[in-house]
Amino acid sequence: MTVLQNNILPQISPAYDPWDPIVSLRTHGRHLLTSVEMTVTHLCNMRCEHCAVGDMLVMKEAPFLPLDLMLKRLDEVEHLETISMTGGEPALLDKTVDEVIVPLLKYAKERGIRSQINSNLTLDIRKYEKMLPYLDVMHISFNYLNADDFYEVGFANTGRPTPRVGAVRLYEKMVENARRLSEMGMFISAESMINYRTHTKLDGIHQLINEMGCRRHEVHPMYASNFASTLPVLSLDDMRNSIHKLLDVRNQDMWMLFGTLPFFACSDREEDRKLLRRLRQEPNITVRNDPDGRNRVNVNMFTGSVYVTDFADIPAFGNIQERGLDDIFGEWLNEHPLNQTVNCHCDAAACCGPNLLVADMYYKGVDFKSRKALQL
Numbered sequence: 001m002t003v004l005q006n007n008i009l010p011q012i013s014p015a016y017d018p019w020d021p022i023v024s025l026r027t028h029g030r031h032l033l034t035s036v037e038m039t040v041t042h043l044c045n046m047r048c049e050h051c052a053v054g055d056m057l058v059m060k061e062a063p064f065l066p067l068d069l070m071l072k073r074l075d076e077v078e079h080l081e082t083i084s085m086t087g088g089e090p091a092l093l094d095k096t097v098d099e100v101i102v103p104l105l106k107y108a109k110e111r112g113i114r115s116q117i118n119s120n121l122t123l124d125i126r127k128y129e130k131m132l133p134y135l136d137v138m139h140i141s142f143n144y145l146n147a148d149d150f151y152e153v154g155f156a157n158t159g160r161p162t163p164r165v166g167a168v169r170l171y172e173k174m175v176e177n178a179r180r181l182s183e184m185g186m187f188i189s190a191e192s193m194i195n196y197r198t199h200t201k202l203d204g205i206h207q208l209i210n211e212m213g214c215r216r217h218e219v220h221p222m223y224a225s226n227f228a229s230t231l232p233v234l235s236l237d238d239m240r241n242s243i244h245k246l247l248d249v250r251n252q253d254m255w256m257l258f259g260t261l262p263f264f265a266c267s268d269r270e271e272d273r274k275l276l277r278r279l280r281q282e283p284n285i286t287v288r289n290d291p292d293g294r295n296r297v298n299v300n301m302f303t304g305s306v307y308v309t310d311f312a313d314i315p316a317f318g319n320i321q322e323r324g325l326d327d328i329f330g331e332w333l334n335e336h337p338l339n340q341t342v343n344c345h346c347d348a349a350a351c352c353g354p355n356l357l358v359a360d361m362y363y364k365g366v367d368f369k370s371r372k373a374l375q376l
């Protein structure tokens with residue numbers, strides 16, 4: 001394990017995003033495992049319409065595998081640069097915060113790697129304050145113009161009526177927490193999805209994110225996985241138009257990160273390349289390549305199962321109780337036929353291919369390996 005002093009690491013910024021697989025691809029000349037995401041809970045106080053892990057949420061948590069095993073597996077990852085923790089809502093149980101999250105964040109800090117937590121930020125602020133000294137990025141979802149939007153989206157899958165008043169309280173808590181934690185110096189990255197609900201109101205959502213003091217606004221299309229699989233799919237035209245509209249009104253001083261976009265420099269559609277050109281030319285905009293299966297794995301900390309992507313056809317690819325993560329990842333990278341369909345790379349366009357879900361939804365039958373980026 002290489003120990004670095006945090007103060008010599010570059011700032012996370014539009015010029016340096018260690019989660020982007022193009023960074024490690026350029027550094028090492030090939031894809032490598034540099035990022036490990038850990039699922040630290042399957043409990044959540046919400047049931048969002050679009051939840052990517054909705055079917056896995058539970059009412060009672062299973063026991064954790066020993067933390068030492070996870071730390072050992074992280075230690076073995078030779079080129080580890082980032083870790084992320086996700087759920088459910090990771091902060092729901094104090095025990096998870098104290099005995100899993102904070103120790104993992106301290107490990108990251110000591111090793112000189114970057115950390116992220118995905119949270120809904122709706123709980124007591126003291127839970128999040130415990131993470132503040134060690135955490136690099138607090139990632140939240142924000143797809144709302146007001147408490148009513150939050151109520152509609154955030155409790156769509158509870159299976160029973162949820163009182164509006166409780167939802168409003170959580171919304172207000174989230175907004176207040178985001179404001180106060182930003183003031184305390186926490187780097188909050190608020191993600192909005194482009195979907196059938198949000199594509200006409202991203203400008204207003206952006207403004208609220210700006211007002212809460214968030215440092216970054218992430219925008220990703222919603223893809224049809226899990227709870228979202230029955231929701232309407234947005235056309236590429238609607239998606240493109242909504243991004244242009246957002247760019248017209250955004251705060252140009254705030255970093256905007258677009259991810260998992262279904263637009264590629266190899267497209268013969270001029271309007272796709274025009275959008276990519278605009279994203280490239282405007283200040284404080286980055287387009288992140290999809291880490292899934294490129295430089296990242298997900299580890300379920302209850303079962304030890306390792307997933308390389310949330311593409312439905314790929315079950316767990318190994319288990320940390322049996323093998324190391326570099327080994328599991330290497331097998332996926334070199335041998336899995338599905339990876340061979342999308343692992344293209346056009347360096348001039350800073351692109352390393354589509355996400356499997358994107359390719360499946362919008363580009364069925366397209367052989368990306370035979371395409372090349374055109375002039376942007």
Ligand code: SF4
Nearest residue numbers: 266344345346351353
């Ligand atoms: S890397 Fe793949 S998806 Fe990206 S521009 Fe090149 S061929 Fe297209």
